[in-house]
Amino acid sequence: MCIKMVANGEKCFTFALGSFTKTIKCKxxxxxxxxxxxxxxxxxxxxxxxxxKDLPNDYPGTFFIKTDVHDKYLNVYTEPEWEIQAEIVEKRMNLNNPRHRQFLRSYYKGVTKVSLDGNGRILLPKSFLEYAEIEKEVMILGRSRMIEIWSKENFEKADLSQEELQDMALEFLGDDIPYI
Incomplete structure (x- = not known):
């Protein structure tokens, strides 16, 4: 993915998948x-x-929430980010392949659009609460361009120790990156 600034101060996201490229303007x-x-x-x-506070002042307050395909938590996307994710997934699918169609049905049934209400709350569908094993307490994690919502218990189980984090940083990022 390439990010560049355009004349009005907004940023353009350009991503490529094979011969397909798409540019989306957004903050x-x-x-x-x-x-x-x-x-x-x-x-x-x-x-x-x-x-x-991380949202632009003019952001309409709508999000797409999706069950994660790997773990028991929820992914929350802004509308521009959801468009990017959907394009990436759809470009990898061949609609003539029955397994691809089956995957897309299952993938999209785990998606819902929500909006912040007047009190700054979002309503999580009951099926999503059950999937993520959420009862009363949650951890909401800002993960760069998206947000994760975990049950507090599952978040604590999945959290890395400092030693594990250090080992992974060296393995994935190497030891030549300053200030990690």
Missing amino acids: MIRFTGDHPAKVDARGRIFFPSGLV
């Missing part, structure tokens, strides 16, 4: 930090103020 959003939160009886969580 770059980078989410950071882990934020504890509680789920109310209706399945709503307050969107953390630390993440709201």
Whole structure:
């Protein structure tokens, strides 16, 4: 993926997959930090103020939420980021292949569009709460261009020790990158 600044100060994301390229203009959003939160009886969580601050002032407050295909947590995407993700997935599929169609059906059934309500909350569908084993307490993790929502218990189980993090940093990034 290539990122470049355009004349009005917005950034363009250009990504390529084989011979396919797509450019999307949007303000770059980078989410950071882990934020504890509680789920109310209706399945709503307050969107953390630390993440709201990462959104552009004119962002409409709509997100796409998807169950993760590998682990028991939820992925949250802004609309521009969801468009990028959907394009990447769809370009890898051959709709003449029955297994590809089956994958796409299952992939997209785990997606819903949500909006922040007037109190800064998002409503998580009951099926998503069950999938991610979320009951009362959650951890909301800013992961660069997306957000993860975990049950507090599963987040703590999946968290790395400092030693594991150091080992992975050396393995994946090498020892020549300053300030990691």
